[in-house]
Amino acid sequence: MIALVTGAGGFIGGHLVGRLLGEGYSVLAVDRKERARWYQLHERAANLVLDLRDEKVSQSAIRGIDEVYHLAADMGGIGFIERNRVSCMRSVLMTLHLLESSAVAGVKKFFFSSSACVYPSSLQSTSETIHLAESDVYPAQAERGYGWEKLYGEMLCEEYAAERGLATFVARFHNIFGPHGTWRGGREKAPAAIARKVATARVVGLSEIDVWGDGRQRRTYTYIADCIEGIRRIVSEESLVATPINLGSTEVLTVDELIDAVEAVDADLFGALPSLLRRYDETAPKGVASRAPDNTLIRERLGWEPSTTFRDGMEETYRWIYGEAKRATEERREFLEDEE
Numbered sequence: 001m002i003a004l005v006t007g008a009g010g011f012i013g014g015h016l017v018g019r020l021l022g023e024g025y026s027v028l029a030v031d032r033k034e035r036a037r038w039y040q041l042h043e044r045a046a047n048l049v050l051d052l053r054d055e056k057v058s059q060s061a062i063r064g065i066d067e068v069y070h071l072a073a074d075m076g077g078i079g080f081i082e083r084n085r086v087s088c089m090r091s092v093l094m095t096l097h098l099l100e101s102s103a104v105a106g107v108k109k110f111f112f113s114s115s116a117c118v119y120p121s122s123l124q125s126t127s128e129t130i131h132l133a134e135s136d137v138y139p140a141q142a143e144r145g146y147g148w149e150k151l152y153g154e155m156l157c158e159e160y161a162a163e164r165g166l167a168t169f170v171a172r173f174h175n176i177f178g179p180h181g182t183w184r185g186g187r188e189k190a191p192a193a194i195a196r197k198v199a200t201a202r203v204v205g206l207s208e209i210d211v212w213g214d215g216r217q218r219r220t221y222t223y224i225a226d227c228i229e230g231i232r233r234i235v236s237e238e239s240l241v242a243t244p245i246n247l248g249s250t251e252v253l254t255v256d257e258l259i260d261a262v263e264a265v266d267a268d269l270f271g272a273l274p275s276l277l278r279r280y281d282e283t284a285p286k287g288v289a290s291r292a293p294d295n296t297l298i299r300e301r302l303g304w305e306p307s308t309t310f311r312d313g314m315e316e317t318y319r320w321i322y323g324e325a326k327r328a329t330e331e332r333r334e335f336l337e338d339e340e
Contacts, residue, residue, distance in 0.1 A: 001024075001025050001026070001066045001067060002025065002026045002027075002028065002064060002065055002066050002067075003020050003025045003026070003027050003028070003065070003066065003067045003068070003069060004027075004028045004030065004061060004062065004065045004067070004068045004069065005017050005020070005027060005028070005029050005030065005045075005069045005071065006030050006031070006052055006068075006069070006070045006071055006072035006094065006098070007030075007031055007070075007071035007072030007073065008027075008029030008030055008031050008038070008045070008047070008071075009029075009031030009033045009035070009037065009038030009039065009040075009041075010031065010033075010038075010039065010071065010072070010181070010182075011039060011176070011178070011180065011181025011182060011224070012071050012113070012173075012176055012181075012224065012227060012228075013029070013031070013069075013071045013072070014038065014039045014040030014042075014180055014181075015040070015178070015180065015224050015225075015227075015228050016069055016071065016228055016231065017029045017040070017042050017045050018040065018042055019228050019232065020069075021042055021044050021045060023232075025067075026046075027042070027044075027045040027046065028045070028046045028048065028061065028065065029042065029045040029046065029047045029048070030048050030049075030050050030052065030061060030072070031049065031050075031072065032049060032050065032051045032052070032072075033049070034049060035047060035049060039180045039181055039182075040180050048061075052072060052094040052097065052098060053090065053091075053093040053094050053097070054097075055097045058094065058097035058098050058100075058101050059097070059101045059104075061098075061101075062098065062101040062102055062104075062105045062107065063105060065102075065105065065107055066107065066108050066109070067107065067108055067109040067110075067111070067235070068098060068102050068107055068109070068110045068111065069111045069113075069231070070094070070095060070098055070110065070111060070112050070113065071113045072091070072094055073088070073091040073094075073113070073146075073149075073150075074087045074088055074090065074091050075088055075091070075146055075187070076182065076186060076187025076188065076189070077186070077187060077188050077189040077190065077193065078189075078190075078212075078285045078286065078287040079186060079212075079284070079285045080186055080187050081117070081143070081145055081146040082144075082145075082285045083285075084145070085144055085145025085146070086145070088145040088146035088149055089145055089146075089148065089149045090149075091149050092149050092152055092153060092156075095112065095152075095153040095156055096156060098110075099156055099157065099160045099166065099168075100160075102160075102166055103160055103164040103165075103166045107166065108167065109167050109168075109169065109235050110157070110160075110166055110167065110168045110169070111168075111169045111170075111171070111231060111234070111235050112153055112154070112157050112168060112169070112170045112171075113171060113173055114150045114151075114153060114154050114170050114171060114172045114173065114244060115146065115147065115150045115172060115173055116132070116172055116173065116174045116175070116246075116248065116291055116293065117142060117143040117146050117147035117150060118137050118140075118142045118143075118147050118150050118151040118154065118172060118244075119132045119136060119137055119142070119147075119291070120136065120137070120139070120140070120141035120142070121141055121143065121288055122141055123136060124288035124289060124290055124291050125288065125289055126289055126290065127216060127218065127289055127290055128290065129218055129252050129290050129292050130290065130292070131250065131292050131293060131294035131295075132246070132291070132292065132293055132294055133246075133294040133296065133297070134172070134243075134244055134245060134246060134294075134297055136294075137151065137244070143287075143288075150172075153170075154170050154244050157169075157170050157242060158170075158242045161241055161242035162242065167238075167241050168241060168242050169234050169235045169240055169241065169243075170242070170243070170244040170245065171230060171231060171234055171244075171245055171246075171247040172244055172245065172246050172247060172248070172293075173222070173227065173247055173248065174220050174221075174222050174246065174247065174248025174249065174291070174292075174293050175189060175190070175191070175219055175220060175221045175222060175248065176221075176222050176223075176224055176227045177189065177191035177192060177221050177222070177223065177224065177313065177314075177317055178223055178224030178225070178227075178313060178316065178317050179224075179316055179317050179319070179320030179321070180320065181224075183195065183196050183321045183324060183325075184196055184328075190219065190221075190255065190258060191221055191258065191262075191310075191314065191317065192317070192321060194209075194211075194255075194258055194259055194262050195262050195314070195317060195318050195321040195322075196321055196325055197209040197210070198259070198262050198263055198266050198276065198318075199266070199318070199321055199322040199325040199326070200325050200329070201273075201276055202266060202270060202273060202322075203322075203325055203326050203329050204329060206276075207274070207276060207277055208276055208277035208278070208279055209259075209276050209277075209278060209279070210279050210281055211255060211259070211278050211279065211280050211281065212255075212281055212284035212285060212286050213255060213280065213281070213282060213284065213286035214280050214282055214286075215254060215255045215256035215259075215278065215280055216254050216255070216256065216289075217254065217255050217286055217287065217288075217289060217290070218252050218253070218254050218289065218290040218291070218292070219252070219253060219255075219258075219290075219291055219292070220248055220249045220250055220251055220252055220253070220291070220292045220293065221249060221251070221253065221258070221310050221313070222247065222248045222249045222306050222308075223249070223306070223308035223310075223312070223313030223317075224313075225308060225313075226249070226306035226307065226308050227247060227306070229304075230247040230298070230302075230304075230306060231247070233302050233304060234247070234302070237301055237302060239301060240301055245297055245298055245301070246293035246294065246295060246297065246298060247293075247298065247306070248292075248293040248295070248306060249293075249306045249307075249308070249310070250292060250293060250295055250305070251309060251310055252290075252292050253310060256278075258310070259276075259278065261310055261311055261314055262314060262318060263275065263276065264311070265311065265314050265315050265318045266318060266322075268315075269315075269318065269319065269322070270322075
């Protein structure tokens with residue numbers, strides 16, 4: 001089997017390429033970033049730098065492909081998606097071109113990575129945790145920009161299945177985290193951002209960190225290994241064709257509890273430090289008040305759901321981010337010394 005993975009230079013895409021290669025697939029790994037910026041570069045994959053927003057490029061990439069895993073999107077954490085709505089929405093060009101090319105070429109399976117951002121903001125406006133079921137997406141009130149792009153992508157997948165017979169699969173990701181992903185630069189999500197801040201505080205010797213919001217926002221966070229396992233299970237279940245499904249942990253944490261967990265992992269790995277002072281910035285982007293998935297459908301259809309605890313997933317994530325933060329700090333120091 002030959003699989004195309006879009007966004008292969010990114011976080012989830014890089015992990016998925018490794019999984020597919022391990023299962024015996026031949027993989028065409030595609031990203032529009034230069035290869036030097038890919039988080040994982042698997043030598044056994046065919047790694048190409050392509051811009052799939054171009055229709056002809058998408059048509060060319062699909063030739064000879066059996067399965068498509070479409071993860072590419074212009075996106076990031078809440079700060080990025082609130083400030084770059086046009087860029088986020090333009091990702092729909094890739095989805096449309098890839099679906100059309102896949103239908104024409106006879107692709108056997110097409111996976112689309114959607115997001116919990118498709119859910120109505122009105123159901124996520126209070127601190128009370130409402131577990132969002134797949135049917136709650138309508139009446140539609142998706143998050144501006146990124147959320148609407150993902151919801152339209154879902155609709156495209158449903159219609160290409162109904163009208164063109166393309167077997168499409170859709171997972172709504174809920175805050176995926178883990179090593180080998182964005183951890184700085186403005187596109188990182190909360191677990192990576194907090195891990196970076198705590199790691200940097202230890203490396204540099206800081207006593208405080210900045211926190212977006214008031215620390216009471218509630219979320220669930222899904223470890224990357226569970227995400228990849230979920231993708232593989234979803235595309236193997238025929239009853240889920242053209243059926244969007246939640247893929248996320250149900251372990252709810254406030255942002256303050258997330259920070260507590262990261263600090264605890266840091267202490268376990270490197271020894272106790274005084275608790276960091278938290279400076280709350282309530283003017284910063286912070287998203288909805290509360291978000292969590294209802295996992296009834298995934299349990300019914302797959303007999304499975306994500307089970308890695310946040311603490312267990314964060315231990316591996318923090319080890320990697322700490323190493324990256326330490327390396328970046330040392331390189332900065334060397335640069336300053338050279339300048340002197």
